[in-house]
Amino acid sequence: METQVLIPLDQIDHNPYQPRHTEDSAAVAEIADSIARNGLLQPPTARRVNGRVQLAFGHTRLAAHHMLQAEYMPLFLRELTDLQMFEIGVAENIKRRDLNPIEQAAAMKRYMDEFGKTSVEAAEFFGVSPESVRGTVRYLNLPEPVQEKLAAGEINQTAARKLMTIARVDQAQVKQAMDNITSGMSAEDAVDTAMRDSDKAFIMWFGWRGGKPLAGDNLWAIDLAPAKFPMKQLPEMKVGDALKSLDIQEGFMLDRVKLWIDCLTTGICKGPDGIREVPEPGDTVAEHLIKHGAPADVIEKLVHLLQPPACSSCPFHSVSDKQHFCGFKPCHTRKRKAWSAAEAEKLSKKLGIAIYDPLKDGKTIVPMDGAYGHAGPTANKLVQDKHPDLRLQPHRNDYSEHCWTNSNHVRVILVGNGAKSKKEQEQKAKAAESSRDNDRDRQWRLQNQRRDASQKFQDEIANPIFAVAFKEMTNLFVMAALVGAVPPKKADKKTDVLKALRIRLADNALDHVIGWDKRQEGPVVVAKHLKGVATTWGVKLPDDFLDTAKGFEPVTAETPKKNGRVKA
Numbered sequence: 001m002e003t004q005v006l007i008p009l010d011q012i013d014h015n016p017y018q019p020r021h022t023e024d025s026a027a028v029a030e031i032a033d034s035i036a037r038n039g040l041l042q043p044p045t046a047r048r049v050n051g052r053v054q055l056a057f058g059h060t061r062l063a064a065h066h067m068l069q070a071e072y073m074p075l076f077l078r079e080l081t082d083l084q085m086f087e088i089g090v091a092e093n094i095k096r097r098d099l100n101p102i103e104q105a106a107a108m109k110r111y112m113d114e115f116g117k118t119s120v121e122a123a124e125f126f127g128v129s130p131e132s133v134r135g136t137v138r139y140l141n142l143p144e145p146v147q148e149k150l151a152a153g154e155i156n157q158t159a160a161r162k163l164m165t166i167a168r169v170d171q172a173q174v175k176q177a178m179d180n181i182t183s184g185m186s187a188e189d190a191v192d193t194a195m196r197d198s199d200k201a202f203i204m205w206f207g208w209r210g211g212k213p214l215a216g217d218n219l220w221a222i223d224l225a226p227a228k229f230p231m232k233q234l235p236e237m238k239v240g241d242a243l244k245s246l247d248i249q250e251g252f253m254l255d256r257v258k259l260w261i262d263c264l265t266t267g268i269c270k271g272p273d274g275i276r277e278v279p280e281p282g283d284t285v286a287e288h289l290i291k292h293g294a295p296a297d298v299i300e301k302l303v304h305l306l307q308p309p310a311c312s313s314c315p316f317h318s319v320s321d322k323q324h325f326c327g328f329k330p331c332h333t334r335k336r337k338a339w340s341a342a343e344a345e346k347l348s349k350k351l352g353i354a355i356y357d358p359l360k361d362g363k364t365i366v367p368m369d370g371a372y373g374h375a376g377p378t379a380n381k382l383v384q385d386k387h388p389d390l391r392l393q394p395h396r397n398d399y400s401e402h403c404w405t406n407s408n409h410v411r412v413i414l415v416g417n418g419a420k421s422k423k424e425q426e427q428k429a430k431a432a433e434s435s436r437d438n439d440r441d442r443q444w445r446l447q448n449q450r451r452d453a454s455q456k457f458q459d460e461i462a463n464p465i466f467a468v469a470f471k472e473m474t475n476l477f478v479m480a481a482l483v484g485a486v487p488p489k490k491a492d493k494k495t496d497v498l499k500a501l502r503i504r505l506a507d508n509a510l511d512h513v514i515g516w517d518k519r520q521e522g523p524v525v526v527a528k529h530l531k532g533v534a535t536t537w538g539v540k541l542p543d544d545f546l547d548t549a550k551g552f553e554p555v556t557a558e559t560p561k562k563n564g565r566v567k568a
Contacts, residue, residue, distance in 0.1 A: 004043060006072040009065055012046070013054050017086035019107035020093050024060070032064035040065075043074040045088065053077070056085055057092040083115050087125065094126065101160065102151040105139040112137075116291070118282045135161070138315075141297065142167055146178050159187040165318040166191050168297075169327030170198040185491060192320030193491055195327070202329065204311070207322025215311050215324075215332065218408045220339055222324055223312040230342035234334055237261055237306055245330030246301055260289055260299065264306050304331045340394035340409035347405050348392055351383075353412065356391035361415040365393070366422040368404075368412040382414075389418030449554035450522035457523040457552040458510055461545075462530055466510060467502035469537045476501065483508055523552040 034041075044058025053075065055062060065073045080088070090107050093099045099107065108126060111117050123130040139150065139160060146163055149155045155163075159181050167174045173194040180190040195201045205213040205222065213222040220229060235241075239258045243249075248257070263269035264285055269277040271292070279288035286303050290296045304314065308331055311317045316328040326332045344355050356365070368379050368390075382390060383404050392405070393413045402411045414422050473479055476497055480487050483504040488497045513533055518525055527549035534541045542548075 004074055004076050007046070007053050007075050008072055009062070009070060011052050012062060012073060012075070013049075013052055014059055014062075015055050015057065015085055015089040017082070017089050017110070018055075018059060019090055019099055019103045019110075020059070028060055028063045028067060031060055032067040035061075035064055036068060040074055043076055045078055045080075046075045047078060047080040047085065054085070056080060056088040086111065086115065090126075100151045100153070101136065101139055101157055102147050105136045108133050109137050109140060116280075118280070118287060120282050138164055143171065143174050146174060149178065149182065155181055155187075162187040162191045162318070165315070165327060166194045166198070166201075168316055169195070170200045173198050180491065188320045189489070189491065191318060192323065192325075193489075195318065195320065195325045200329070201325050201327045202332075203323055204326050204332070205324040213324050215326070216336065219336060220311075222317075223310055225310055226308065229308070229310075229335070230338050231307075233338035233341040233345075234306075234308075235337055237265070242302065242305065245305060246298055248298070256294075257298075257302075260294055260302055261306070263289060264299075264302055301328065301331075304328060305334060308335050336409075337395050340407075343407055344392045344394035344410045347407065347410055351392070351404065352386050353383075353390045353392050356393040356413060356415065361391060362419075364415065364419045364423070365391075366414040366419045366426075367393075368414060382418075383412060387414075387418060389414050389416045391415050446554070447520040451516075451519045453552045453554045454514070454519040454521075454523050454526045457526060457549055458507070458514070461548055461552075462510060462526075463503050463506045465541065465545075466506040466530075466534070466537065466539055467499070469509075469539050470502045470505045473502065473505070474498065479505065522554070523549040 040061065044061055045056040046053045046058075047056065048054075055075075056078075058075075062073060090099075090111070093103075093107075104126070108122050111122050111125065112119065117125070119130045119133045123133045126133065128136075139147065142150070142160065142163060146155070146160065146167075150157070150160045155178065163174055163177055163181075166177055176197075177190040177194040180193065181187050185193075195203075204215045204219075214220065215222055239254055239261065242257050242261060243254065246257075259270060267285055269279065269285065269288060271277055277288070277292065279285055280291075283291070286299050289299050300315075304316070308314075311324070311326070314328075314331075316326065316331070318325045318327065347353075348355050368382070391413050392410050394410045404412050413419075470479075476488050476494070479485075479498075479501040483501060485501065485504060488494075510530070510533075514526055514529065518529055524546065527546050531541060531545070533539075
């Protein structure tokens with residue numbers, strides 16, 4: 001039942017579920033002027049609570065009455081539940097489009113949290129898709145400074161969504177990315193820079209490669225659907241691995257994470273007391289866990305680990321300048337293991353070689369020489385004869401292609417007696433090589449040491465000094481082209497780029513000037529030669545240039561140290 005009454009202003013409270021946090025002073029003044037001339041044409045609706053009155057909507061009209069210093073305000077009083085108060089308050093703001101993205105996100109989250117609504121029900125009420133509800137609520141995971149700029153309209157929702165990508169990966173990089181956006185950098189370039197600077201993300205595919213993007217060298221297509229991915233090959237998710245992947249340090253979380261894994265894996269959920277919990281109709285298992293107190297970000301990552309989506313539809317995947325980034329390494333690692341395990345199964349059937357099992361085959365293994373397409377006659381014969389101690393090993397970390405498997409992710413190894421025999425042969429060969437160590441071998445090693453030392457002296461000392469010879473060059477793009485470097489970006493500091501490019505130019509020039517033979521004679525010979533070059537180039541060398549070079553001479557049995565430095 002609804003009745004209109006005059007209520008004293010000091011007895012009227014705002015709707016506790018009002019999603020709008022700011023008032024438009026110009027709108028308040030306009031309504032106040034209208035009320036002063038024509039009276040209040042449409043009284044708001046309210047309810048009585050504990051002797052006072054709560055507005056369902058009409059907060060701007062209340063503010064206008066306060067501006068006019070009125071004593072009373074006409075209201076329609078109704079009996080309203082908390083849910084009705086929420087829905088009426090939000091609906092009015094949605095109709096007028098008064099809510100900024102952060103207010104919308106907070107309203108959606110409150111609707112689901114306080115009133116037990118699913119994302120589907122929230123989507124129906126707010127007039128959007130369930131995916132839009134989940135995406136909007138994620139704005140609340142952004143750091144406060146980013147939320148404030150989004151609410152104020154200083155960054156748009158496209159930029160905010162880009163920032164959410166890096167926020168999921170590395171919170172420490174979000175502020176810098178936001179500052180770059182507000183300074184004029186595109187959101188894509190800002191996130192690209194942040195991803196490159198983060199040690200928690202990595203590049204799966206470089207744009208310059210062209211072709212269909214893959215999740216890494218000879219791995220799956222970025223858009224490969226889960227139905228076509230070898231999900232059965234995913235490693236078993238152990239609680240310890242999950243804690244490490246989720247970066248959870250607290251030991252007391254172990255039991256909870258185990259319950260969540262069991263629930264997401266089997267669909268059978270149990271509370272801490274062991275009582276079975278059944279998800280409400282329309283809820284996914286993940287939504288059920290979140291409703292019952294599980295952290296949303298943890299559950300989201302667990303779902304990704306257990307049921308990886310296509311990379312192209314993953315919220316931890318981003319694309320910038322045609323480069324594809326993965327922001328959740330543990331998920332990519334699990335998928336890579338599954339991919340290589342499936343590849344190993346196919347190769348096992350094709351080659352007639354069993355897959356390596358550490359429990360059965362032992363931990364002593366010898367990789368067969370077959371990387372980069374090279375293999376000796378003995379190794380070839382073992383593979384042709386399908387020696388019983390041969391195995392296929394997936395999940396390896398090196399990416400050289402094996403000549404027998406034609407795979408970057410599966411290689412042929414020896415186990416058992418074959419591995420022991422091979423290791424013994426290798427040890428004997430090393431002993432024989434050591435006994436044949438002669439002056440020629442020592443001289444060769446010494447030349448290599450001198451060459452490396454000369455290179456180090458050039459890199460650390462000579463190149464920065466001789467870079468001054470190129471001080472007149474200032475065109476970054478010409479300089480980058482001369483040294484074969486990637487053209488600089490707008491975000492790069494020009495002075496730093498100039499310094500780096502001049503050093504690269506000096507390095508290229510000195511490589512031609514010094515030559516292979518002098519480099520093998522050691523840093524001192526190189527330094528003496530560069531003294532003449534410096535005179536020709538007009539470069540002033542420091543007084544201790546030769547002494548510094550002596551400190552780079554390799555220490556060998558023939559060149560003892562004196563007082564911590566190489567004896568001259």
